[in-house]
Amino acid sequence: MATKNPFLDFDPAKFFDMNRLTDFQKAFTEFKLPSPDFEGVVAAQRRNVEAIVAANQLAVEGYQAVARRQAEIIRQSLEETSTIISELMTPGTPEDKVAKQAALVKASFEKASANLKELSELVAKSNSEAAEVLSKRVKESIEELQGVLAKVTPKKG
Secondary structure (H helix, E strand, O other): OOOOOHHHHOOHHHHOOHHHHHHHHHHHHHOOOOOOOHHHHHHHHHHHHHHHHHHHHHHHHHHHHHHHHHHHHHHHHHHHHHHHHHHHHOOOOHHHHHHHHHHHHHHHHHHHHHHHHHHHHHHHHHHHHHHHHHHHHHHHHHHHHHHHHHHHOOOOO
16 A cells, blocks of 8 residues: 655645734734734745755855866876876886886876865865855844844833
């Protein structure tokens, strides 16, 4: 017997149903409680979701850039490898071959270090951009919350 997965039927649009919010507002007014700005809360949550989507998009774009650069590095490495093999197959004295090998190993290590540094900088930049979007939204969210609390909290005096 097949069961239906309830999580696959989730509709985020129903989460922001304004009719349900109106019912909550009516309930608050009946009890003479300060009524929160439900529309403002929903709008804030929409902005939160938009910020998360934007941050995720930046992260995906960053990781795509990293993947493209890795593919370029691999292609370049394969081309360089064929050149290196050709150089090592040329006739010469054992001393010359050892010197060539040492120079090639040193150049390969330096190139690999430079590539690793470049890739790590790409990842750090991508993560930083995504984190900046979220950080900005958190600051805005705190300011919005302070504004809402200032309206709801009765003034003393």
